[in-house]
Amino acid sequence: MGTHVIKMPDIGEGIAEVELSQWHVKVGDLVVEDQVLADVMTDKAMVDIPSPVHGKVIALGGQPGEVMAVGSVLISIEVEGAGNVKESAQPAPVKEAPVATPKVEAVVESKPVAAPAPKAAVCQGPMVARQADERPLASPAVRKHALDLGIPLRLVRGTGPAGRILHEDLDAYLAQGQSNASAPVAAAYAQRTDEQQIPVIGMRRKIAQRMQDATQRxxxxxxxxxxxxxxxxxxxxxxxxxxxxxxxxxxxxxxxxxxxxxxxxxxxxxxxxxxxxxxxxxxxxxxxxxxxxxxxxxxxxxxxxxxxxxxxxxxxxxxxxxxxxxxxxxxxxxxxxxxxxxxxxxxxxxxxxxxxxxxxxxxxxxxxxxxxxxxxxxxxxxxxxxxxxxxxxxxxxxxxxxxxxxxxxxxxxxxxxxxxxxxx
Structure with a gap:
């Protein structure tokens, strides 16, 4: 087995460093060629970093929110072959993605490496239990619709890409009689002590920086x-x-x-x-x-x-x-x-x-x-x-x-x- 090291690619326009916004893989995951590994944020847009190889993730080069220099080690992948370390001389082409929309990747086996399990398989049924700090994937329009209907999104199972909740999922939830109106009244008045800390990274950080810069200058x-x-x-x-x-x-x-x-x-x-x-x-x-x-x-x-x-x-x-x-x-x-x-x-x-x-x-x-x-x-x-x-x-x-x-x-x-x- 060998190790393939992927370095932070040169995205162009004189950019010397980028912010690591989100990982789509973790250590131990099996990946295939062209699968999106991470999102990075430049001054102008979000960019996808795809994998140039099949293999197994053995090390990540940074944490979300970290600013990384072009050429620094982004990720290490174990690949079949000789036991030497290989580096991408020409980094895999990046794909612009201004909005970090979760994706369900198609898997095509062209090498004898098992395809990774999908991150969020489409599940059947209108209701699902999520952790209190887990934010369901849904568009602003769906969130407003759910608010108007009194539906807690964390209980709705999404059937869209990567488990995204759609308007149809809200209808299915209501059809199953799981609306907020049918829940015990006491639950609506229960005390809550949970807290949620949300790192300001990626697109939100860029928006915050631009707004602050505009108001200050x-x-x-x-x-x-x-x-x-x-x-x-x-x-x-x-x-x-x-x-x-x-x-x-x-x-x-x-x-x-x-x-x-x-x-x-x-x-x-x-x-x-x-x-x-x-x-x-x-x-x-x-x-x-x-x-x-x-x-x-x-x-x-x-x-x-x-x-x-x-x-x-x-x-x-x-x-x-x-x-x-x-x-x-x-x-x-x-x-x-x-x-x-x-x-x-x-x-x-x-x-x-x-x-x-x-x-x-x-x-x-x-x-x-x-x-x-x-x-x-x-x-x-x-x-x-x-x-x-x-x-x-x-x-x-x-x-x-x-x-x-x-x-x-x-x-x-x-x-x-x-x-x-x-x-x-």
């Missing part, structure tokens, strides 16, 4: 404006009714992107990046809109490139594609970088006001709050209108308050008179 100020979106919502409904079946459904986001593009013609100082070390502001003609997207591991910002050259449906399709890629862990590093201004929205949970944090080195971020119907006075008459707030933040080192207010007012005018979105 930029001089944030926010501006909130109320917008009557009745007309643009009527236009959206009309276009969806007429073209939805052939061109796809439109949400409000592509209208907002279009309004930002048009408003930036008069306010180019908002579509800029500020290098505070070089003391240089770069204004860009291209409008690359970052669209903040929630994923299982935290906030991602995929980029709609050249929004200035896109139609409503083109923008809508690209927003949908990028959001899906980010949530499923398939967005590339290029798709997650290079934005010039960011749009953030919490959808139906948008509240009435927020204070979004800048996506440095950008100088502006436009935040969308929820739409509500309210009585408004128009020409002396009380009418019901659909109203929405824009809560936006700017870097006061670069953007003056008056310019920020005028920029948002320009977006307001375009959305309240949506025909002007298409007048050149």
């Amino acid at each position: 930029a001089a944030h100020f926010s501006y909130v404006e109320e917008i009557d979106v009745t007309a643009v919502e009527e236009l959206r409904a009309h276009l969806n009714e007429k073209h939805g079946a052939t061109r796809g459904k439109l949400t409000l986001l592509p209208f907002l992107v279009r309004a930002m593009v048009v408003a930036l013609r008069d306010f180019p100082q908002m579509n800029a990046r500020y290098d505070d070390e070089a003391q240089v502001i770069t204004r860009l003609g291209a409008v690359h809109v970052g669209v903040a997207t929630q994923s299982d591991v935290g906030l991602m910002v995929p980029v709609v490139r050249h929004a200035e050259a896109r139609s409503l449906w083109d923008s809508a399709a690209e927003i949908s594609r990028l959001a899906s890629a980010a949530r499923n862990g398939k967005a590339s590093r290029d798709e997650l970088s290079g934005s010039t201004i960011t749009l953030t929205s919490l959808g139906a949970l948008g509240g009435i006001v927020s204070t979004p944090v800048l996506n440095l080195p950008e100088v502006a971020i436009v935040g969308v709050n929820k739409i509500v119907e309210r009585p408004m006075v128009i020409k002396g008459q009380i009418v019901i209108r659909k109203m929405m707030n824009l809560s936006s933040s700017f870097d006061h080192r670069v953007v003056d308050g008056m310019d920020a207010a005028l920029f948002i007012q320009a977006i307001r005018g375009l959305l309240e008179q949506p025909a002007t979105l298409f007048v050149d």
Whole structure:
């Protein structure tokens, strides 16, 4: 038998060190070629490290959360053959995976090494017992659905990849009569003394660092404006009714992107990046809109490139594609970088006001709050209108308050008179 040593590969772009985010194997596991061994985090994305060989894991080179230099020993695998130590001269190609989505690997026997047992086999039945500190795998939408139904996720058996809980699993749980309503009432009021410590590593650490850096370096100020979106919502409904079946459904986001593009013609100082070390502001003609997207591991910002050259449906399709890629862990590093201004929205949970944090080195971020119907006075008459707030933040080192207010007012005018979105 021999030992194959896999070193931390050179991921490129001048990266000298990366953070070890998660192991997918442990000492003693049998692995096959191309099986994902670990996830590492660069400044821009999560990256999968696959195995170039079949064998048995005999040593791990670090712990999750540890920062490792390129070229350091990542993992040692016992392989069949001569008893010498082999090192990967050319590390196995890495696979970008911005979201560390658990995977069930397909096993193909091409060498006489037993395939590893699957980490999380799909189990039958709606109910399972988990440890108190074990966090079930589930998307934010499934977690909210379970909360609304009063279902404790730790009791639901997941049938998705790696045991991920799906909406269908919640339905199966309810069908078996295991809902929270059928549990003893005393259990809902039982005292709890358990604690859970969650290391801030991987994507969560990167998000924390970027948010802290942004708030410490930029001089944030926010501006909130109320917008009557009745007309643009009527236009959206009309276009969806007429073209939805052939061109796809439109949400409000592509209208907002279009309004930002048009408003930036008069306010180019908002579509800029500020290098505070070089003391240089770069204004860009291209409008690359970052669209903040929630994923299982935290906030991602995929980029709609050249929004200035896109139609409503083109923008809508690209927003949908990028959001899906980010949530499923398939967005590339290029798709997650290079934005010039960011749009953030919490959808139906948008509240009435927020204070979004800048996506440095950008100088502006436009935040969308929820739409509500309210009585408004128009020409002396009380009418019901659909109203929405824009809560936006700017870097006061670069953007003056008056310019920020005028920029948002320009977006307001375009959305309240949506025909002007298409007048050149």
